[in-house]
Amino acid sequence: DQQVKQNSPSLSVQEGRISILNCDYTNSMFDYFLWYKKYPAEGPTFLISISSIKDKNEDGRFTVFLNKSAKHLSLHIVPSQPGDSAVYFCAATRGDGANSKLTFGKGITLSVRP
Amino acid sequence: DGGITQSPKYLFRKEGQNVTLSCEQNLNHDAMYWYRQDPGQGLRLIYYSQIVNDFQKGDIAEGYSVSREKKESFPLTVTSAQKNPTAFYLCASSFGQGGQPQHFGDGTRLSIL
Numbered sequence: 001d002q003q004v005k006q007n008s009p010s011l012s013v014q015e016g017r018i019s020i021l022n023c024d025y026t027n028s029m030f031d032y033f034l035w036y037k038k039y040p041a042e043g044p045t046f047l048i049s050i051s052s053i054k055d056k057n058e059d060g061r062f063t064v065f066l067n068k069s070a071k072h073l074s075l076h077i078v079p080s081q082p083g084d085s086a087v088y089f090c091a092a093t094r095g096d097g098a099n100s101k102l103t104f105g106k107g108i109t110l111s112v113r114p
Numbered sequence: 115d116g117g118i119t120q121s122p123k124y125l126f127r128k129e130g131q132n133v134t135l136s137c138e139q140n141l142n143h144d145a146m147y148w149y150r151q152d153p154g155q156g157l158r159l160i161y162y163s164q165i166v167n168d169f170q171k172g173d174i175a176e177g178y179s180v181s182r183e184k185k186e187s188f189p190l191t192v193t194s195a196q197k198n199p200t201a202f203y204l205c206a207s208s209f210g211q212g213g214q215p216q217h218f219g220d221g222t223r224l225s226i227l
Contacts, residue, residue: 009154034215043118043204043218044157089156101147101172102216106156 003027004092006105014113019077021108023090026071030092034102035064035075038087047088048075080112117141120205120219127192127199128227135190135222137205146188147206147216150174157204163188164210192224200226 005024013019023033031052036044050057050064050073057064063076077084090105118139127133139146148160159172163182177196182188188207192199203222208214 006156036218041221041223043120043206043220045218046215049215101159101162104149104157106154 001026002105003030004090004103004105006090006108008108009106010109010111012111012113013080015082016079019075019080019084019110019112021075021077021088021090021110023073023075023105024071025073025092027092027103028071029094030103032093033064033066033073034091034093035062036089036091036104037084038089038107044089077110080110082112082114085110085112118205118207118217118219120203120222122222123220125222125224126227127224130194132191132193133199133224135192135203135205135224137188137190137219138186139188139205139207139217139219140186141207141217142185143207143209143217144185145208145210145214146182147208148172148178148180148188148190149204149206151202151204151221160190160203199224 003026034049035047037047038044048059048062048064050066055066066073087107087109089107091102093102121136145164147162149157158174160178161180163169169182179191205219206216208216
């Protein structure tokens with residue numbers, strides 16, 4: 001049973017436009033969410049996170065929105081740049097640290113066209 | 115520079131052999147993790163360790179073993195019992211669990227000859 005779902009396997013966006021990457025979760029115990037970016041043959045790198053006490057967190061061109069009632073979060077990248085082309089993983093956990101672990105989605109491949 | 119080092123980057127194994135993947139971190143992180151990535155599958159947790167001399171099974175631990183004798187090191191052994199070992203293996207670490215972002219190594223790609 002997949003607890004974190006990234007239903008769109010890929011997304012293609014024109015440079016300068018907005019990229020919106022979606023993620024849904026089913027486990028209501030999750031209260032901390034993270035986005036990672038991964039280039040081929042490299043490990044993922046942490047991008048941005050959000051706690052369930054907030055509905056938005058922003059860091060430069062990256063903004064994550066959380067809709068707890070819908071169990072949905074999204075990552076907005078604006079403006080998109082060709083260097084943003086990578087696989088993006090959504091991950092979720094219980095933030096209380098009580099034997100928690102990250103549960104990852106399958107990832108979305110973002111392609112930003114010059 | 116602080117970071118996580120995985121070696122080797124590419125590894126080949128004959129069927130029936132055990133093989134050990136190395137993971138070393140100098141970030142002074144308490145927790146370490148092993149993930150497996152298959153095409154279209156995302157990252158799946160194999161084993162994790164919160165402190166030295168302690169570790170727990172993740173979602174797909176069968177056919178794998180680990181040890182955590184030192185804080186900096188968390189080697190993963192892929193045993194002959196693992197029926198489909200060909201994959202990209204990623205090691206990660208964090209200060210704690212839960213909401214701590216994990217820092218990843220660059221991975222080891224294991225292939226069966």
